[in-house]
Amino acid sequence: MKVQQHPHPRNYLANRSKIEFSMLPQALSVPVLNSSQLLSASALIGTTTKRVMLAKKTRQSNSATTSTRKTGPFNPTSKTQKLNVEVSPHRAVSAVRLMRIELGGAFADLLNEQGKGSGDNEMRYVERTLGFRTRDLDDRDLRLVTDIVGGTIRWRRYLDHLILSLCHDEDTFRGMEPLLLQILRIGFYEIVKLEMPPYAVVDENVRLAKVALRPGAGNLVNGILRKLVLLKESNTLPSPKVEGDDRQQARALATIYSHPVWMVRRWIKFLGHEEAIRLMIWNNRDPTFNLRANISKGFRRADLIEQLEKLKVPHDISPHLDDFVRIKTGMQIVIQAGLLKDGFCSVQDESAGLVVSIVDPQPGESILDCCAAPGGKTLFLASCLYGKGMVTAVDINKGRLRILKETAKKHQVQNVVTAVHADLRTFAENNHVMYDKVLLDAPCSGLGVLSKRADLRWNRRLEDMEQLKALQDELLDSASVLVKPGGLLIYSTCSIDLEENEQRVASFLLRHPEFVVDTADGYVPHEFVAENGFYHCNPVKHSLDGAFAARLIRSY
Numbered sequence: 239m240k241v242q243q244h245p246h247p248r249n250y251l252a253n254r255s256k257i258e259f260s261m262l263p264q265a266l267s268v269p270v271l272n273s274s275q276l277l278s279a280s281a282l283i284g285t286t287t288k289r290v291m292l293a294k295k296t297r298q299s300n301s302a303t304t305s306t307r308k309t310g311p312f313n314p315t316s317k318t319q320k321l322n323v324e325v326s327p328h329r330a331v332s333a334v335r336l337m338r339i340e341l342g343g344a345f346a347d348l349l350n351e352q353g354k355g356s357g358d359n360e361m362r363y364v365e366r367t368l369g370f371r372t373r374d375l376d377d378r379d380l381r382l383v384t385d386i387v388g389g390t391i392r393w394r395r396y397l398d399h400l401i402l403s404l405c406h407d408e409d410t411f412r413g414m415e416p417l418l419l420q421i422l423r424i425g426f427y428e429i430v431k432l433e434m435p436p437y438a439v440v441d442e443n444v445r446l447a448k449v450a451l452r453p454g455a456g457n458l459v460n461g462i463l464r465k466l467v468l469l470k471e472s473n474t475l476p477s478p479k480v481e482g483d484d485r486q487q488a489r490a491l492a493t494i495y496s497h498p499v500w501m502v503r504r505w506i507k508f509l510g511h512e513e514a515i516r517l518m519i520w521n522n523r524d525p526t527f528n529l530r531a532n533i534s535k536g537f538r539r540a541d542l543i544e545q546l547e548k549l550k551v552p553h554d555i556s557p558h559l560d561d562f563v564r565i566k567t568g569m570q571i572v573i574q575a576g577l578l579k580d581g582f583c584s585v586q587d588e589s590a591g592l593v594v595s596i597v598d599p600q601p602g603e604s605i606l607d608c609c610a611a612p613g614g615k616t617l618f619l620a621s622c623l624y625g626k627g628m629v630t631a632v633d634i635n636k637g638r639l640r641i642l643k644e645t646a647k648k649h650q651v652q653n654v655v656t657a658v659h660a661d662l663r664t665f666a667e668n669n670h671v672m673y674d675k676v677l678l679d680a681p682c683s684g685l686g687v688l689s690k691r692a693d694l695r696w697n698r699r700l701e702d703m704e705q706l707k708a709l710q711d712e713l714l715d716s717a718s719v720l721v722k723p724g725g726l727l728i729y730s731t732c733s734i735d736l737e738e739n740e741q742r743v744a745s746f747l748l749r750h751p752e753f754v755v756d757t758a759d760g761y762v763p764h765e766f767v768a769e770n771g772f773y774h775c776n777p778v779k780h781s782l783d784g785a786f787a788a789r790l791i792r793s794y
């Protein structure tokens with residue numbers, strides 16, 4: 239593999255400030271920021287929310303709380319259901335959302351499509367499922383739903399291990415109805431991981447089980463949770479021993495750190511024991527979010543910081559990227575203030591922002607973004623062109639591409655973005671235009687973003703890896719023919735997996751001797767560049783999402 243070194247390391251996008259504001263419209267002040275139509279932040283972190291109905295409500299609910307009830311998406315009786323004031327609404331919503339996620343009805347994105355923890359549709363869904371109404375969620379409830387749903391999903395394997403060990407027998411556990419299991423998981427999570435006052439947790443979850451299911455379900459929850467409290471208080475929670483052969487050890491670690499066994503085995507193989515454990519600990523932590531100020535609207539980081547201060551959202555500036563800010567809490571407040579919906583900023587991880595630094599977009603360039611939707615990188619690339627040049631954004635997914643187009647308008651970069659709905663492989667065959675720079679942000683396992691995508695670990699299978707690798711090879715081949723001689727191909731993923739990253743590039747270079755590796759050094763801080771010249775963002779080392787990118791120059 240040939241590595242081309244740069245004589246003059248470049249400052250990754252930092253130099254932009256020299257040109258940016260003379261080329262932009264006047265800096266805008268933020269207008270009224272409390273609109274109800276909120277942009278989906280989930281789209282920008284690469285998730286969507288599917289709508290499927292749960293097959294049937296788990297059971298008729300307790301007669302004390304409900305009147306006659308029909309099920310169906312537009313249930314006309316839902317308004318007549320009685321309001322239950324005994325059950326804590328965040329628990330009721332969390333239990334239903336968890337059940338829906340597990341049955342494939344939604345992703346565990348921290349924000350739903352309304353940009354709020356629970357929009358009207360979700361509340362109607364909760365009513366239909368439980369058979370009663372709860373009071374509306376306030377901001378504190380929304381935060382609790384986010385925390386409980388994210389944490390309970392992440393810790394699912396470990397929580398189930400505890401629940402199983404406290405059930406009479408395995409059949410009781412395996413045959414448990416879905417809602418009951420979710421209520422137990424929530425209770426276990428609150429007691430074991432959130433360390434909440436245990437008897438309050440027991441009471442609340444027992445009440446939910448009684449009202450939403452039946453008195454017997456409440457008794458079962460009571461019995462199991464009380465056993466758990468005793469074990470916790472005596473410090474004797476059952477924990478698998480890490481011993482035996484490789485497989486047995488991986489199984490134990492998978493339970494303790496709550497990940498699928500195949501992932502643990504893969505990480506032990508590629509990273510070693512210690513690093514694999516550190517990675518799992520990272521994946522189980524509450525994520526930090528990054529916001530990128532949208533300079534295309536004349537909205538700089540200083541303006542974003544001013545708004546965050548007004549909103550009392552704690553924040554830190556990114557040490558790596560000019561326009562980025564980090565926030566640990568307060569995303570709901572940012573959303574409700576309309577900053578995302580109105581296009582003043584985007585949710586974008588710094589690890590993804592640094593991929594744009596590696597593309598190093600310059601005004602006047604023609605850039606092809608091959609797998610562009612929902613557009614996080616497209617928008618950032620476009621904002622670096624200052625109205626000169628073009629980003630052609632191709633994606634196979636029409637719905638996600640629609641989001642990209644709408645967001646480009648909001649961000650005021652539509653004049654430099656052309657969206658094309660196509661399979662890249664067909665596009666490459668039929669399109670004879672070549673580009674200065676081609677970014678292939680390939681579909682991948684997402685193994686670098688498990689802390690943000692709490693449910694992803696349970697949805698990925700080992701078999702997916704082979705299919706993804708084959709697709710990545712095909713897309714790389716297609717992308718390569720669209721690069722001008724002397725132009726640049728950037729291959730990136732949000733994975734930390736060697737086989738999706740270095741190995742794909744190595745195999746590409748064998749098939750395409752016309753490309754050589756160009757080091758990422760000088761485009762991103764040195765600490766992100768491996769010896770082979772590739773960009774690596776390592777969650778454990780950099781406390782950001784995992785990501786990879788390679789700069790490949792077409793020499794002829």
Ligand SMILES: C[S@@+](CC[C@H](N)C(=O)[O-])C[C@H]1O[C@@H](n2cnc3c(N)ncnc32)[C@H](O)[C@@H]1O
Pocket residue numbers: 282284590608609610611612613614615616632633634635638660661662663679680681682
């Ligand atoms: C990792 S996501 C891209 C994220 C995007 N670059 C961003 O920053 O927001 C991968 C994208 O590849 C698209 N994709 C998958 N197969 C494709 C194909 N054959 N042709 C074009 N796009 C494809 C998916 O629809 C998905 O939107």
